[in-house]
Amino acid sequence: MRSQKNKVRSTRSQTSFVGLAQLGMTCALAGALVLAPATAFGVSGEALTHAMQSQETKGSVLSGDEQGNFEVKLAVAYPKTGTHAMYLLGESQDIEVTVEAFTLPRGEMTEALQGTVELFSGATLLGSAPVVLDADAPKQTVTISTDRWGRGGAHEVVARYTPDSETGYIATHSAAQTYRVVDTTRVVDDIELNGEPAAGIGEASLEWTIGNIWFSNFRVGFHREVIEGNVSLPDFAPGSSDEELQRYYWRPFIFHDGVGESDEAGNRIITFTGTARLTSGSGNQWNFTDPAMHINAVGDGYITAEFSGFYHIGISQQYEPTRVTIATFNGAKLATDAGGMTSATAELNWQGQSNGAGTWAHAFDASFPNEFVALLNPGVSLFFAESSIATDSSKVPHPIRFSFVETALAEEGDGDDDADPGSETPGGEEPGVENPGGEIPGGEEPGEEEPGGEDPDGEGGEGEEPGAEEPGGEGPDGEESEGEDPEEEAPEGETPDGETPGAVEPEEEAPVDGETGPETPGVGTPGTENPVAEAPNSENLAKSRPDAASSTGTPGAHELSETGGTPQVSTALAAATAVIAGLLMFVRRRDAR
Numbered sequence: 001m002r003s004q005k006n007k008v009r010s011t012r013s014q015t016s017f018v019g020l021a022q023l024g025m026t027c028a029l030a031g032a033l034v035l036a037p038a039t040a041f042g043v044s045g046e047a048l049t050h051a052m053q054s055q056e057t058k059g060s061v062l063s064g065d066e067q068g069n070f071e072v073k074l075a076v077a078y079p080k081t082g083t084h085a086m087y088l089l090g091e092s093q094d095i096e097v098t099v100e101a102f103t104l105p106r107g108e109m110t111e112a113l114q115g116t117v118e119l120f121s122g123a124t125l126l127g128s129a130p131v132v133l134d135a136d137a138p139k140q141t142v143t144i145s146t147d148r149w150g151r152g153g154a155h156e157v158v159a160r161y162t163p164d165s166e167t168g169y170i171a172t173h174s175a176a177q178t179y180r181v182v183d184t185t186r187v188v189d190d191i192e193l194n195g196e197p198a199a200g201i202g203e204a205s206l207e208w209t210i211g212n213i214w215f216s217n218f219r220v221g222f223h224r225e226v227i228e229g230n231v232s233l234p235d236f237a238p239g240s241s242d243e244e245l246q247r248y249y250w251r252p253f254i255f256h257d258g259v260g261e262s263d264e265a266g267n268r269i270i271t272f273t274g275t276a277r278l279t280s281g282s283g284n285q286w287n288f289t290d291p292a293m294h295i296n297a298v299g300d301g302y303i304t305a306e307f308s309g310f311y312h313i314g315i316s317q318q319y320e321p322t323r324v325t326i327a328t329f330n331g332a333k334l335a336t337d338a339g340g341m342t343s344a345t346a347e348l349n350w351q352g353q354s355n356g357a358g359t360w361a362h363a364f365d366a367s368f369p370n371e372f373v374a375l376l377n378p379g380v381s382l383f384f385a386e387s388s389i390a391t392d393s394s395k396v397p398h399p400i401r402f403s404f405v406e407t408a409l410a411e412e413g414d415g416d417d418d419a420d421p422g423s424e425t426p427g428g429e430e431p432g433v434e435n436p437g438g439e440i441p442g443g444e445e446p447g448e449e450e451p452g453g454e455d456p457d458g459e460g461g462e463g464e465e466p467g468a469e470e471p472g473g474e475g476p477d478g479e480e481s482e483g484e485d486p487e488e489e490a491p492e493g494e495t496p497d498g499e500t501p502g503a504v505e506p507e508e509e510a511p512v513d514g515e516t517g518p519e520t521p522g523v524g525t526p527g528t529e530n531p532v533a534e535a536p537n538s539e540n541l542a543k544s545r546p547d548a549a550s551s552t553g554t555p556g557a558h559e560l561s562e563t564g565g566t567p568q569v570s571t572a573l574a575a576a577t578a579v580i581a582g583l584l585m586f587v588r589r590r591d592a593r
Helices: 002-035 045-056 242-249 536-540 567-592
Strands: 070-076 092-102 112-122 124-131 138-146 153-163 172-173 177-181 199-208 223-229 253-260 269-273 274-280 284-295 300-311 317-327 343-345 400-408
Touching: 070 112, 070 153, 070 172, 092 112, 092 124, 092 153, 124 138, 138 172, 199 269, 223 284, 242 400, 253 274, 253 400, 269 400, 274 536, 284 317
Parallel strands: none
Antiparallel strands: 070 092, 092 138, 112 124, 112 153, 153 172, 153 177, 199 253, 199 400, 223 274, 253 269, 269 284, 274 284, 284 300, 300 317, 343 400
């Protein structure tokens, strides 16, 4: 009898432990679900949305709701390229958007699409156009013209589609495409004379490098040549060290015998005659003719010149003569010595002069004046703008030095020129008394002119032809060798019409850290840095620049919810809770018996 009771107790004990184990497993499972939801679903809802969008935007577009029956796909075209800057602030240009409709799963279009495509740069609406698609035409390219950029610099352009009616299609938008818009406004306001001139200016001189660069791999810079007129170059040998070579390639042109005028307010305009030429290899020639300096009373100013030349690399492009601003400056300190000579040294502007971050490359805003850079072929325009390659520090324009003599003009009525010729007879005799000599002193007849004389403007016309042989040098593109004849490489007179398929384009996404960009493949760090690494007067630029639109974070960035622990800790906590719950139930059952 006792043995049978012990057997029953043993069976009950085993049953209790089996039940306890089953109960523990159940509690562990429940605890894991209750206590660790953030572990199982650790990505926040917003991060999951971004992740899905990031998958959709791979390629070039962001599609509509994948769970719907229909999908609309948009793509903004890449910016057009040509022989000069294409997108200028205030000028209208076309932007193309491709619209395509699908039935999901991807197949033929079964329902017509009708709606509107809009182009945006940030919150700015650039333009819109209607779109209609059907089974016969499920894909369409929409062209939108715009001049609504509002500012210069880089713009991230996005296309948005909105349906007109209740159809299966939903609103969607494209991925962004970067467009670079050039604001050619000068950073120093116009300076002109007001009213009659107050003083004449003479004996003026100007020392100006115009442009400078250093290609360290080739150990050369821009070649310099005087074509004609009152301009010269320092004459010395190049030398052999980097420092000596840079001194040679960065020689300033010296314009002399300039003349001009000033007004009562202190505004001055000084003009020079002559043509200076820069070349880079045999494919690039830039001529600067008859520069003019405009300076106001506080020392702000700019230099214009008639620019011309050619680009002959792959295509033949002529730069027609155009007067543009080549340099600007602020706050030049003019001083006049005891001999009446006024002189000054001025740092030329560089930083902030592109009128908007990203105008020429990346998010940079340093360049020569935009009205000049915009004329150049995109294959070489970055010779005159910051572009994140090794030559950048050598592109900074060097300071200018100028001097002149200013002489006040005589007031009207000063001197004896206005005396009445009939009021007194020479020799002091009374009016009306006949001159015994019968002749009037100074016996020249009124109006009699001096004979002959040369025409002061009789000097000849243009200098060398644009294709004239230049003093050699290898171009940054590596296509020309030292001393090539540009006439053989690029015949004169071939000017492309409109866009040229062969135009060399600068790379938009040049590596930032030391790699070469579109100017000079393989260019390394210069041996000697430009002594004018930064323009200290850049803070004096006349206009403030709009900041570039801040870029958003990378779509699809996963964020772990703030659960306070890792998945392993949560699982262990759930298991421990389940065991404790099982033990408590076991104790209660035993006490009940």
